[in-house]
Amino acid sequence: MKNFKFKIAIVAIIVATLSSCLVDDDVTDFGNGVNIIDFPSSSIDGTFDIGMEEAEFEVPARLVGGNGSAAPSDVAVTYEIDPTKTTAVEGTNFVILNNGTFTFPAGETETTFPIKILSSSLDPDLPVPLTIALKLTAATGNFPVGVSTKESTGTIIINLKPLCPITDDLSGTHSYTQTAMQVGDGEGTSTGNAISGTISGTVTWTEAAPGTGQEAGRVGKYSLDDASFGLYEQVYEDDPAVGPDGAFFTWVCREFLFSGSDQYADTFTYNIISVTGPVMVFTWRNTWGDGGTVTLTREGNVDWPEVFQTN
Structure with missing residues (x-):
């Protein structure tokens, strides 16, 4: 009755590097050992129970370049809200923690940092989820490191998907x-x-x-x-x-x-x-x-x- 169709999606990620805090998109030379902090994807979904007042959401970040080595020491990273891609309201739907900074720990190539979601403010009747767009702005460490300025890796969009409290059994x-x-x-x-x-x-x-x-x-x-x-x-x-x-x-x-x-x-x-x-x-x-x-x-x-x- 049926047949099978298989689709294979191949995604190539090219990350540009430069030795300053903001990394120029036109430079792509991993051989010089420059490291970049970026986001592993351009968007991510988060689901939040609207029966809870608030929840922390862990945003993923990673270190690339530097011949694939881990961070030799801690990196201080800053980020900001991109208002052109953000539909959620700061202070009403979410709160940025630690003044928009996080530390990328030594010895790691991946980490997360938290932001606070005010879950009870989310409306399940909205036709599309609210969004929070975060843009990396700078990275400082005791070795050459910067942040990606590419839209696909330097900015992440978080889709806020509300979950209703589940108290009933539909069995x-x-x-x-x-x-x-x-x-x-x-x-x-x-x-x-x-x-x-x-x-x-x-x-x-x-x-x-x-x-x-x-x-x-x-x-x-x-x-x-x-x-x-x-x-x-x-x-x-x-x-x-x-x-x-x-x-x-x-x-x-x-x-x-x-x-x-x-x-x-x-x-x-x-x-x-x-x-x-x-x-x-x-x-x-x-x-x-x-x-x-x-x-x-x-x-x-x-x-x-x-x-x-x-x-």
Whole structure:
């Protein structure tokens, strides 16, 4: 039914060096032993429980150049907020610690430094996450060292993704009906061959083992015994959509984020349309292009958590 497509992304990172505190992009000579402090990526996601007042987020930094050797002594590094790429508000959504300085320790090639996130200020209803952009400004040590001035390595954007407090268990055997089904074409879109009729059945959600950091020990991650809600059996006369390592979703505020795969290595996307009491309506699609609209009634006709309710 399915085929496999593999994509290999090769990323080449070229870091420029110079022997001053600010490193000129036009100079790329690692042979002279110059070291550079930079960020390992241009952006990073941070997830924060809005039920907590605040949290510290560790920002990664690294030392490159210098023939790959570790820092021979501590390096004092300074950074600043880039207001052109920052949408979060300092003092409301985050706080810069230590006056925008950190120490890169001797003997290391990687480290982190903290900033404070005021988690309770984050709004899960925002269509895109707030951002904090930090730009390296200078590095001082007892050896030739500087900071990258390239946008891709000298500035990092932190995406602030809110997590709602998880106190409810969504486990259970829930009833569903599925309509507006479609057969995929292998490219992630429908072939236009809609499937008429309605599928009815049940799906079992099982909560993953409790962890730490969430209220009541909830982690908000669930396995499900059929990611296609009966479509594979109805259309392909196939087994339920569950891969060898399982099919899962994670409850993130008002969303379900899929992880794992089906037996063909396809992944799924769920989009909640409406929730009224115990009835949830959502659409789904997989990377093969199959999809449908599911009306899911919670076991025992118990209302879904308030965060989902749309009426």
